[in-house]
Amino acid sequence: MSKYEKFSREDLIALAEKQDSELASKKYGLVWDSEREPEQVVFDCEHNLPILKRINKKEIKTDKNEDNILIEGDNYHALTVLNYTHQEKIDVIYIDPPYNTGNKSWKYNNNYVEPEDGYYHSKWLNMMEKRLNIAKKLLKEDGVLICAIDENEFANLYLLLSKVFPNYKLDQVVIVHNPRGVQSKNFSYNHEYALFVYPNDGKEYIGNIERNVHLTEELRDHGGESLRTDAKNCFYPIITDGKEIIEIGDVPIVNFHPKSKNTKLKNGLIAIWPIDITGIERKWVFARDTVSEILGNLKITRRSDGLLDVLRTKTEQKPRTVWVDQKYDASTYGSKVVRQITNMDFPYPKSLLTVQDCLSVVAKKKKSAVVLDFFAGSGTTGHAVLELNKQDVGNRKFILCTNNENNICEQVTYPRLQKVIKGYKKNGDGEKIEGLGGNLQYFRTALIKDTKNKDQMRVDLTEKCTEMLCVKENIFNLEKETDDYKIFSSNKCNKFLCVYYNFYDDSFHGFLKEIKKLNGEKKIYMFSMDGKVRKSLFVGVRDFEIEEIPQKIIDVYKQLVKMNISVKADVIFLEFDKANKKVFTDKDKDKDGGAQSLRIVLEKTIQKIAQKNGVSIFKENSKEERISVLNDMLKSIKVFTHVQWEENKTYLVIGNHASHGDYSEYDLRQVEQFYRHIQELLNVFNI
Template structure:
């Protein structure tokens, strides 16, 4: 799913549809380099460069609002990866410590993002930071084996023809002194005695060591004349995965990412400095699950969606992905959308090689729209009208039916959606509630119908629906949307309280509506 529009507006809409539902967020925000010809940081429609009086303050304000909403979207097992450069790394770390909590900081991954050297620099920068936070570190501490990447087959062999297959010899010694892991190990081949080094211990206590030895898992070097080591079998390593390190120098660079986009577009440089799929792919291996929803609200060329589709193809996952970006210079329509459309359908490289599409995917395209924040009847009704696609997203239900209870639906009165055992009614005109209740009463259903109904208050016409209470689940609109937005949007300040440094962004309430990019299909 791609949402075109200012990402603050997109995040606001997602706060209603996806609060607590996102497992992984990856973002690559503006680095605020203050180089107008290179940077892409725009605040209140003004590009920020070195001539601005408050460049860092504006960047902090810009990021704080978005990250605060992002936290509300994360699930109980959710995590966020944020790419950043030296220019705002220190500020970003402080912002994230405040929003996500310093205790929920997992680490800072240093990615070797370029192989080239800038000879005019005093020190040629070749890295990008990637801050990692969890919504709740206690979850991943209790499930630490889930936060791992697949192990590799490098270094595994089977010199003794062990029937369990290839293995690798790991050290049998660990740091730290533990009294129950201090004992003598004798090499049976040489008779040499071994003890842990100072301030170290054997990896297991003596009882478990004997079990490992009896199971043929203890070896004494390749020749049998060394100290104790423990066999780690490839089959076990692939199943368990391995702990990632903070230095990622085995990942492709931005040059590779840019070249891939160029290849997808038939040799045309459609986007510069694109992140490589392998970077996002590894983050997804660490933080996502087979059924995760992934979000990127600085979508750029759309690498995150591409990586999600590729990982699903590899492991059979059912991950979903949401991309948010504006359409400045046509980037959303012509790059983000078009790239992933071609990835789904298949494309031909400049050398004539055809790349098969990832056909088991679909792509929906939405645009944000706005309603004034004053709660007039006109604004309330317009917000409900704009919320149809938002409700479809929230319920993951898109199959609209033209009839309900044998009668036709009417766009401005009510609409009906049904797929499998999921059913949804959206009632835009409350004057027809009594008639619709009669229709619901005539319908046989094994599952409750989710009914969203316009109401000027928080009451979803419960008294009217009482006769069919066992068939429906009610929700009053737009109050439910107002409540969600109220939790994340700041109160409006009088205009005379603003100043040049604050220069705050403002967001009206709004919804999403399905759209078709020019030259493309949904």
């Protein structure tokens, strides 16, 4: 018996209309049931404000550089906090999310997700999309995201990343991480993927890697387009004494032609030109203004015919898209490394060298890069950052976020980082490993209840946001503390964080007196109920910036709630019911109040339809997109018909008239039609 036989005529019509709507809006991309079972940690942020609590006893200090950060807690809450502290400040995000293999590898709403769950792909996509949405806001304009994945969710992840990062380039690298392979009934999988996501603006984002075997060849160009006339700036002399390069000569005038490949100068030096053995004028591979960048890789050689030539040694190359090397073995350089350091077994850690190479190709030249991993697991990313710093004396910093399920953070992540920083003896053979150095601050996430008393909520958040401000400024050393203010210094004592928690009070004069003693940059945070602070209060203070708290924190959190929590249908129907009473039920018809309510309903309905069809209701600057623009976008992708689009425009105008008090611009009959139009939209789009 078909399940549809039990449906009423009205139910079948509603189902058919829903399917028509979905088919009309289908486009290339990823569609899944994103609202069937919303994620609780996301809803936590609707009525609670995430904060950080510093665990002072876990602080690690070995030098005067800035501190690395480890955050224990749900990564959604941690990312929410970081959207205040590090928005557009992250150079590289590297993540190794759960692969959704179906072997109880991760939980959704505190329950393991298994293949028997018909929505286990949807739940994984829900979890990933929410985090990628807010992580994207942390990346700098030239920031890069790297995401590890295997065959279970590769296809879905690729489409999801294309959706979240529409103007970015996606490249996938195949990495052989298990040479032995995973046995199965069909193929034996021995590889996984690293997806590199970076701006598609034509600039270079993927750097060079060291060649296994250095390649030496002539600096002179060969083959097609290698003539002097193909690139005039690539024809110039390289001056030598016969052994070393003395200088790079200038590009000659067009009608100057050297008599031979080697010409002797008046000072006894020799000019080498890019002329081939037949006497044809060619060109060097590098132009005159860029050849100095590879000068260290050039050398003079004497050919068999006695002429001097210039050779170039290639030590680097662009990374290939298939990585095969013993160093990527996750067992040898992942599981074994974790066990040697922590004496703990950890499931499926990445090879340290895999992560190191992934980071190196995008951050090798960024020696002060900030690297974020919000699926930190055993802490491999932090370890890799410290190893990179050791190689090139860099000052990169990491921010790691992980939960503490099965005591992962306390028993694996933190001990590993602590030992790698300070040094340790390997479990097993007792080999002593020197510490890589660095500093670490440890935090746990917590929530503040968002009460109906907004003033009290502001006071509560101000009292508990200090650790967030410390993370934002990377300043942690407490110098002065009273009931009303705190002052912190950086590790080099050249920057200061000054926080005043109270209303303007007698204690402010003491705060100001302490600030004036400080010699260095000062970042001042002042409590304010109205979101404003007076810079004039700090007359006589030099080298400072001032910012109010906590309104900016609240604003950031509100944006994220709107971004990741769908417009609620009950909000729509609450206003719709109000409009019904005002327009149809009440004895004294209120066309103006009804039109105002219907305007709210229509705007929320269009936003809801946009979200259901993968259209963001936010601009790039995180502000809500105008409803008229959403209406146009939904028509352009054929979600709205031409008639629906036109009627939306008509009734949005009536709603605007009502909200601005232009009541004579419409009548009750038009408001009644306004109501019926929305009713039709709600039915057609199954809201």
